[in-house]
Amino acid sequence: MTEKSFMAGFGGQGIISMGQLWVYCGMKEGLEVTMFPFYGAEKRGGIARAGCVVSTTEIASPLVTTPDSAVVMNEDSLPLCEGIVKQGGTLLINSSLVKTETKRKDCRVVKVPCNEIAEKIGDGKIANMVMMGALSKVTGAVKLDKLEPVLKSFFPPSKHRFIEMNLKAIEAGKSAV
Amino acid sequence: MAEEKRLMKGNDAIGEAAIRAGCTAYFGYPITPQNELTAYMARHMIDHKRTFIQAESEVSAINMVFGAAAAGARAMTSSSSPGISLKQEGISYACGADVPCVVVNVARSGPGLGGISPGQGDYFQATRGGGHGDYFHLVLAPKSVQEAAELTFEAFDLADQWRMPVMILADGMIGQMMEGVTFPEPRDLEKLPARPWAAGGQYKTHRPINHVSSINLVPDELEAKVHERFLRYEQIKKKEIRFEEVNTDKADLILVAYGTSSRVCLGAQQMAKALGIELGIFRPISLWPFPYDRIAALAAKGKRFLTVEMSMGQMVQDVQLAVAGKAQVSFYGRCGGNIPTEEAVLAEARKLLGK
Amino acid sequence: MELAYGHPKSLKPIQTKYCPGCGHGVIHRIICEVIDELGLQEKSIITNPVGCSIWADLYFDIDSVQPAHGRTPAAATGVKRVRPDHLVICYQGDGDLAAIGTAEIVHAANRGEKFTTIFVNNAIYGMTGGQMAPTTLVGQKATTAPYGRDPEGAGMGYPIHVLEMLATLEGTRYLARGSVNNAANVRKTKQYIKKAFEAQMSGVGFTMVEILSQCPTNWSMDPQESVEWLEKNMIPFYQLGEVKNTLEASK
Structure with a gap:
C-alpha cells in the first residue's frame, strides 16, 4: 500500500500540522512516511501545502505530483488540487469554504463541512482535524485508531488539554463520510 | 534497545x-x-x-x-x-x-x-x-x-x-x-x-609546539606536502567510494542520480516496472570520490545511462568520464528550483528505449 | 649570579627575517616576556595574520594557527571558545584588521570574545610592498597612493582610529595604544599587554592593544628616520594611552 496525499489551503488553516500529524500517526502505525511542506513567502495568510506519502514499503519520490488523494481546504486551492489528483483518486473538499463544484468526473468526490463540524465541537480551528478523520476513513491508509497516546507524544504537554477536542474532531470527520 | x-x-x-x-x-x-x-x-x-x-x-x-x-x-x-x-x-x-x-x-x-x-x-x-x-x-x-x-x-x-x-x-x-x-x-x-x-593542551604532555597552517613558501616543500595529500x-578512492544500485543487472538503461533526484528516479523505475519496462538505478552516495570504476564496469556490460539532476547537467560529466565514450550517456534535468517528476523521468526513459 | 635580563623562553633564539628597524621583532619579544612572566608558555596559542607577521610562527615558541587574511579574529574565536583555559593571542596588522577583516574584528569585539588582539599599526601594507592601508596618514605616500593619501579629492578616505571605534562596543573591556618607537614606549606597551593578558586569563571580555610600529622599508627611510617619523606624525594622530579600561568595573 502506498497512499500519496496532497493537502492545500491558506496559511493558518493548519495544513502543515495536518500533514505532519498524518505522517506521524502513519509512522506510529508502522508505515514508512514522508512529508514535504510548502509555504508562500508570506508568513501568514499565504498558500500552505503539504505533500504526504505513507507506505508499507520504502518510499520512492517524496514529491507528490499525482496524488491518490487531494485535500482542498479552501476555494483557492480547488483548481490546483483538481488539476493533479489521480484518475480514480479521491478529492476531499472542505464544503464549508469551497462552494465551486469540481469539474473532475473521473474521481471520487467527498465533501465534508469541516468548519461547521469543528465549530459545533467547539473551535473552528480544528477543521483540519475533521478533514484528517475523513481522509483516514476514505483512504484507510492511516487508521488513526488508539490515537490518544499518539497525540500525547506528538503535542507538547502545554497543548495536552486540546487533545480531547482534537480526538472528537477526528472521530466526527470519520463519521461524516 | x-x-x-x-x-x-x-x-x-x-x-x-x-x-x-x-x-x-x-x-x-x-x-x-x-x-x-x-x-x-x-x-x-x-x-x-x-x-x-x-x-x-x-x-x-x-x-x-x-x-x-x-x-x-x-x-x-x-x-x-x-x-x-x-x-x-x-x-x-x-x-x-x-x-x-x-x-x-x-x-x-x-x-x-x-x-x-x-x-x-x-x-x-x-x-x-x-x-x-x-x-x-x-x-x-x-x-x-x-x-x-x-x-x-x-x-x-x-x-x-x-x-x-x-x-x-x-x-x-x-x-x-x-x-x-x-x-x-x-x-x-x-x-x-x-x-x-x-x-592547545601542550601543558599536559610538554610535546613540541604545533602549527596548524597551510602556508609554505618553499616550492619543493609545498609540492611535497601536496603530493602527500x-x-x-x-x-580514499580505494576505501570510501559508496553507491547504491537497483536492478542494474536486469535493466539496459540505468538512471544515474543522487539525493532527491535519485528518489524521483526510483519512483520512475517502479512505474516502469508496472508497465513491464526494466530500468536500473545507480546512485552515487560519495560524490567525491566518484564511483567511476563501477559505472565503467556497467558500461562494459553494454548498459546505457540516463543521468537525472536538478541542474543543467553537472554530474553527467563524471558519468561521461567514467564510460569514456564506450556507452551512451543521456541527460534529463530541471533547474530553477524545480524537481523532475517521476512521470517526466519515465517519459524520458521510454523515449530513449523506444518503448 | 642572578639573571637580570635574558632572552624570553617563549621566543625562539633565532634571528628574524624582519627588515632592519621593523617593529615586529620588538613586539614579539615583549609579548613573549609577558607570556613567560605569567608562566603561560605551554598554555598559549597565537593566531597569526596574513602580512609580514605571517612569520610569527617561526619565532614564537608556542602553538599557532594560521587562518586566512583578516579572518584571524574569527579563528581566534573558535580557538578560545574550545580552549577557554588558554591564553589566545590574535596578532594582526593594519591591512588584516582594519581592511579585509573589519567585520571579523568588530563582531569579535562586540561579542566580547575573551582573547587579546595585538594590532600592529604601521600605516602601510608591508608584505605586499607598501600599498595604502586603512591607517595610512593623510598625505602619506604609498604605491597605491603615489601622490599621497587624498581622503576626499581622490576618494581614498581617512585613516581609521580603530580603538576609538571599538570603544563604543560594550563587549570591549580594555583597549590601549602603545608604540615601539623608543624604549620608554616599549616598556609602557609591555605593561598594556600584560594588563590585557591578565584580564583575558581572569575571563573578562575583549582586550586589545594597538601598537604603532615603524616600517622603514616601505616608508623608504632608514631605521633612525622611521622612529622619528613615527613620533612626529603617527603619535599626534593616534594618541597613546588606555583608550578604554572597564576592567575594574567587572571585579
Whole structure:
C-alpha cells in the first residue's frame, strides 16, 4: 500500500500540522512516511501545502505530483488540487469554504463541512482535524485508531488539554463520510 | 534497545546527528532553506553546554570552524548555496592545513541569489575543490532524512580519519521534508579520536609546539606536502567510494542520480516496472570520490545511462568520464528550483528505449 | 649570579627575517616576556595574520594557527571558545584588521570574545610592498597612493582610529595604544599587554592593544628616520594611552 496525499489551503488553516500529524500517526502505525511542506513567502495568510506519502514499503519520490488523494481546504486551492489528483483518486473538499463544484468526473468526490463540524465541537480551528478523520476513513491508509497516546507524544504537554477536542474532531470527520 | 523512530525535518535530523557524533562547536549564519538546522544547533548545543555562535557572516563562520577544529574540537558549519560560496575560502585553508571539519550544504537553486527551492547546481563546486588551489575533500549526498542523519554522524569520523573537511551535500528537499529517523547512540566525548597535531593542551604532555597552517613558501616543500595529500586521496578512492544500485543487472538503461533526484528516479523505475519496462538505478552516495570504476564496469556490460539532476547537467560529466565514450550517456534535468517528476523521468526513459 | 635580563623562553633564539628597524621583532619579544612572566608558555596559542607577521610562527615558541587574511579574529574565536583555559593571542596588522577583516574584528569585539588582539599599526601594507592601508596618514605616500593619501579629492578616505571605534562596543573591556618607537614606549606597551593578558586569563571580555610600529622599508627611510617619523606624525594622530579600561568595573 502506498497512499500519496496532497493537502492545500491558506496559511493558518493548519495544513502543515495536518500533514505532519498524518505522517506521524502513519509512522506510529508502522508505515514508512514522508512529508514535504510548502509555504508562500508570506508568513501568514499565504498558500500552505503539504505533500504526504505513507507506505508499507520504502518510499520512492517524496514529491507528490499525482496524488491518490487531494485535500482542498479552501476555494483557492480547488483548481490546483483538481488539476493533479489521480484518475480514480479521491478529492476531499472542505464544503464549508469551497462552494465551486469540481469539474473532475473521473474521481471520487467527498465533501465534508469541516468548519461547521469543528465549530459545533467547539473551535473552528480544528477543521483540519475533521478533514484528517475523513481522509483516514476514505483512504484507510492511516487508521488513526488508539490515537490518544499518539497525540500525547506528538503535542507538547502545554497543548495536552486540546487533545480531547482534537480526538472528537477526528472521530466526527470519520463519521461524516 | 534502539531508540524510537522520530519524525523530523532533514535539517533537524542533521543537527541531532552532529551533536551525537560529538560536534562540540557549531558556527552558522542564517540562510534559507537550512535555517532549522542553525536553530536546532542553537538550542541543543547550548543545552549540552557546547559552543554555538551565530556568526556575522558565512566567511566568519567557516573561519571559526577552522579555529575550533585546529584547536582540537569536532566543529561544523552549515549553509545553503550562496553561503557555501562564501565558505570556499575557509574550506581551501582547512584542506591546505589538513583540518578536519564538517560542512553541510542544504543546496538551493542558483546562480546568484537564485531561489530558495531545492537545487543540485553546486555539484561542480562541491566535487572539484570549490576554492583555490589543488585539493579535494569528501562529499556525501544523502537521499533521505535517515541517510542525512547517518552520513552526518559518520562525516565527523571520516573527517578525523582522513584529516579533511567532509561535505554533506543535501538539497532543500532533504532539508525541509519530514521523515521517520532513528539515531545512533551519542559518542562519548572522552573517547573521540586524539588530535595530537592540534593547537592547545601542550601543558599536559610538554610535546613540541604545533602549527596548524597551510602556508609554505618553499616550492619543493609545498609540492611535497601536496603530493602527500594526493597519496591520501588515492587511499580514499580505494576505501570510501559508496553507491547504491537497483536492478542494474536486469535493466539496459540505468538512471544515474543522487539525493532527491535519485528518489524521483526510483519512483520512475517502479512505474516502469508496472508497465513491464526494466530500468536500473545507480546512485552515487560519495560524490567525491566518484564511483567511476563501477559505472565503467556497467558500461562494459553494454548498459546505457540516463543521468537525472536538478541542474543543467553537472554530474553527467563524471558519468561521461567514467564510460569514456564506450556507452551512451543521456541527460534529463530541471533547474530553477524545480524537481523532475517521476512521470517526466519515465517519459524520458521510454523515449530513449523506444518503448 | 642572578639573571637580570635574558632572552624570553617563549621566543625562539633565532634571528628574524624582519627588515632592519621593523617593529615586529620588538613586539614579539615583549609579548613573549609577558607570556613567560605569567608562566603561560605551554598554555598559549597565537593566531597569526596574513602580512609580514605571517612569520610569527617561526619565532614564537608556542602553538599557532594560521587562518586566512583578516579572518584571524574569527579563528581566534573558535580557538578560545574550545580552549577557554588558554591564553589566545590574535596578532594582526593594519591591512588584516582594519581592511579585509573589519567585520571579523568588530563582531569579535562586540561579542566580547575573551582573547587579546595585538594590532600592529604601521600605516602601510608591508608584505605586499607598501600599498595604502586603512591607517595610512593623510598625505602619506604609498604605491597605491603615489601622490599621497587624498581622503576626499581622490576618494581614498581617512585613516581609521580603530580603538576609538571599538570603544563604543560594550563587549570591549580594555583597549590601549602603545608604540615601539623608543624604549620608554616599549616598556609602557609591555605593561598594556600584560594588563590585557591578565584580564583575558581572569575571563573578562575583549582586550586589545594597538601598537604603532615603524616600517622603514616601505616608508623608504632608514631605521633612525622611521622612529622619528613615527613620533612626529603617527603619535599626534593616534594618541597613546588606555583608550578604554572597564576592567575594574567587572571585579
